[in-house]
Amino acid sequence: MLSLAVMVLLAGLVHLIGQEQADAAAARQRRAMGSRNQGQQGGPGAMRGGIEPWLDELTKAYEKNDREKMGQLLEDMKQRGQRFQRGMGRPGEGMQPGQGRPMMGRRDTSSTENPPLSKSEAEKKTMSVLDDMDKNQRAGMMNVPITDGRLLRLLTETIGAKHVVEIGTSNGYSGNWLCLALRTTGGKLTTYEIDAHRASLARENFKRAGVDKLVTLIEGDAHKEAPKLKEPIDLLFIDADKEGYTDYLNKLLPLVRPGGLIVAHNISIRGGRAGIPEYVKAVTTNPDLETIFYEQGAGVSVTLKKR
Numbered sequence: 001m002l003s004l005a006v007m008v009l010l011a012g013l014v015h016l017i018g019q020e021q022a023d024a025a026a027a028r029q030r031r032a033m034g035s036r037n038q039g040q041q042g043g044p045g046a047m048r049g050g051i052e053p054w055l056d057e058l059t060k061a062y063e064k065n066d067r068e069k070m071g072q073l074l075e076d077m078k079q080r081g082q083r084f085q086r087g088m089g090r091p092g093e094g095m096q097p098g099q100g101r102p103m104m105g106r107r108d109t110s111s112t113e114n115p116p117l118s119k120s121e122a123e124k125k126t127m128s129v130l131d132d133m134d135k136n137q138r139a140g141m142m143n144v145p146i147t148d149g150r151l152l153r154l155l156t157e158t159i160g161a162k163h164v165v166e167i168g169t170s171n172g173y174s175g176n177w178l179c180l181a182l183r184t185t186g187g188k189l190t191t192y193e194i195d196a197h198r199a200s201l202a203r204e205n206f207k208r209a210g211v212d213k214l215v216t217l218i219e220g221d222a223h224k225e226a227p228k229l230k231e232p233i234d235l236l237f238i239d240a241d242k243e244g245y246t247d248y249l250n251k252l253l254p255l256v257r258p259g260g261l262i263v264a265h266n267i268s269i270r271g272g273r274a275g276i277p278e279y280v281k282a283v284t285t286n287p288d289l290e291t292i293f294y295e296q297g298a299g300v301s302v303t304l305k306k307r
């Protein structure tokens with residue numbers, strides 16, 4: 001148990017050090033630019049107020065072998081991480097409203113980026129389920145931020161996709177965004193989920209969003225199940241086990257039609273990080289592919305399979 005806690009602690013520290021480095025670089029850049037806004041958006045002061053006391057407390061708890069305190073502190077950081085994913089700040093910050101980076105979650109509704117509007121009753125129904133999932137089901141579901149959901153919908157509709165394949169359904173949040181587009185294109189979604197509980201939530205969510213007829217949910221290990229597919233794929237969305245991305249790419253690329261897209265999630269290359277290096281290399285060194293990295297949200301790569 002203790003060794004597990006130590007591993008989690010180390011993983012947390014590595015993550016935080018990455019955040020600290022990115023923050024230091026951002027602070028240097030703001031200073032260099034003489035930004036008048038320094039300090040208003042989670043500058044160094046916000047970081048001191050957030051991460052350092054947390055780290056001190058964690059170190060003390062670790063030295064005293066106070067497992068309960070360590071557990072509380074790790075849970076606290078986990079919740080901060082979830083709030084970060086919903087666009088309410090960054091893991092190390094104080095989380096006061098208005099702090100943090102540009103928002104990624106459903107609160108990202110500045111005058112230049114209003115929430116999507118429903119054009120029909122069917123769309124309204126799906127959107128209201130998405131909103132409910134965003135507010136009430138995110139914990140433990142690892143859903144894409146709303147910005148990335150919107151991107152998936154736009155890409156799917158823009159290329160007129162008839163068949164989208166998703167690796168990593170979770171509870172169906174990104175799947176519902178994809179279905180908003182597929183309803184319009186007359187397409188369908190094949191999605192894979194290994195976890196029975198999440199798969200069952202997804203079935204429920206697709207049904208109440210009114211898109212269940214568009215979806216084939218395959219419960220099982222996508223590394224084994226997805227290669228059984230025979231139909232062409234217009235858009236492949238990879239959002240599951242990170243070490244498996246290249247395997248999914250290798251197995252499914254032959255089915256992606258020329259002009260089709262491969263979208264991969266959590267591929268942030270911000271702050272000099274290489275996302276998932278093996279995958280990034282695979283999609284940037286193949287002459288048949290053209291890849292761009294979209295850094296809003298959680299970091300997405302969009303790869304075109306050239307005609």
Ligand SMILES: C[S@@+](CC[C@H](N)C(=O)[O-])C[C@H]1O[C@@H](n2cnc3c(N)ncnc32)[C@H](O)[C@@H]1O
Nearest residue numbers: 142143144168170173174193194221222240241
């Ligand atoms: C990041 S979540 C997906 C989130 C989802 N795309 C969304 O935004 O709503 C990753 C999901 O992939 C699933 N997963 C992990 N490994 C898998 C595998 N080998 N086969 C199928 N699903 C897998 C996990 O159980 C988890 O639910």
